[in-house]
Amino acid sequence: MTKLFDILRVSSRQVVRQRRRYFGVILSIALGTAGLIAVSTMSRDVKKNLNQDLELLGGCTLIKAYFEEFLPDRHQSSRVQSFEDRTVEAVRGYPGVDLASLSGVKRGAAASVWRNRTEHYTLFGVDEYFWDVNSFYPAAGTLFGQGEVQGRQKVCVLGAELARRIFGEHDAVGSFISIDRDIFRVVGILGGLGVGDRTQFAFIPLTTALDRIAGMTRDRLYIRCATWDDVEGVADHMESLVSSHQSSDRLRVVFAKEQLKRVKRIVWWVEWFIYLSVLATLVLGGFGIWNGMMSAVQARTREIGLKKAMGAEDGDILAQFLTEALCLSLGSAVIGIGFGRTIMEVIGKLLSSPPQEDLFLRFMMVGLLFALILGIGAGFYPALRASRMEVVKAIRYE
DSSP, rough: OOOOOHHHHHHHHHHTTTTTTTTTHHHHHHHHHHHHHHHHHHHHHHHHHHHHGGGGGTTTTTTEEEEEOTTTTSSOOSOOOOOHHHHHHHHSSSEEEEEEEEEEEEESOOEEEEEEEEEEEEEEEEOTHHHHHHHEEEEEEEOOHHHHHHOOOOOOEOOOOHHHHHTTTSOOOOOEETTTTEEEEEEEEEEETTTTTGGGGEEEEHHHHHHTTTTTTEEEEEEESGGGGGGGHHHHHHHHHHHHTTTOTTTTEEEEEEHHHHHHHHHHHHHHHHHHHOOOOOOOOHHHHHHHHHHHHHHHHHHHHHHTTTTHHHHHHHHHHHHHHHHHHHHHHHHHHHHHHHHHHHHHHHTTOOHHHHHHHHHHHHHHHHHHHHHHHHHHHHHHHTTTTHHHHHHHOO
């Protein structure tokens, strides 16, 4: 039998010589492999990044847990519950939870006076996580953070509509207003895709609110899940999680259930379409290998006859043509792995999330394995046909 090294050398040289003929096959398998690696490796990071902006689709990864003042279907205690610190920490550490924000609302309208004009509105006390959980950003100025919350500073963020009502055309950022007879400095105007009616609300640090605002509570949690796949599980276990640390009387847990189902259904079809497209590309590459090898066998019929006349066995011919098919498929897959890695790096930079090396290695091996199967499957019949040629007919072939 011909040595393995010689077969590999001859086969790879033959593929290089016929690179123009095999260009479409190489491109097809390379793109299919690159797509398989990039989609499979980065899908979770893409999904996580998309989750952060799902207010466009109804806040599908956001869960709201709160204590109601009156809940007819449950036992009523003497006072409304508040979330305790140990409960909040337990929620933040629960699997599938990305962020959780503790906040509260003043019972009854708050009042602000500016230039002898009084405005009444809803006042929220929020922690530093509130903005990220709800995907809010400053339309003007800044949103207060950990320093202001821990320092119990008298700063506030206004909704755009409320700022217009109070200040008119005057720039609200940097101005001072009274909130329930206490002076606060406006540091920012609230912006974001899911602001909704919060354009008419005011927000101050929760610690400051509990110290200075009568009727302020800490009775609501806004929970952002890591992915939409985690939402239902987290929501289902929220009551038992709270009850393991404090009373869960009057607790209500809500999330956009119908919107979530719709989004998951759409994404499921999109994912399947992508994977089917990748698979179709790879299968077309397999047909290309089969067609190219059949053409090669026909074009090299006399070469095959001469080799057999000089003592080459059927197994040698079979091994040579099968190795050529494998060199073509595996070589294309290696090029595709390079493309896939490049795509992953670009997506990682766009999402500020480096690719997961373990997933990359796993799907790189999957791509190589698929290319190996593709090469054997597409190249076996042409190689078998070449090995079974009769010497005399092959030599006389024109």
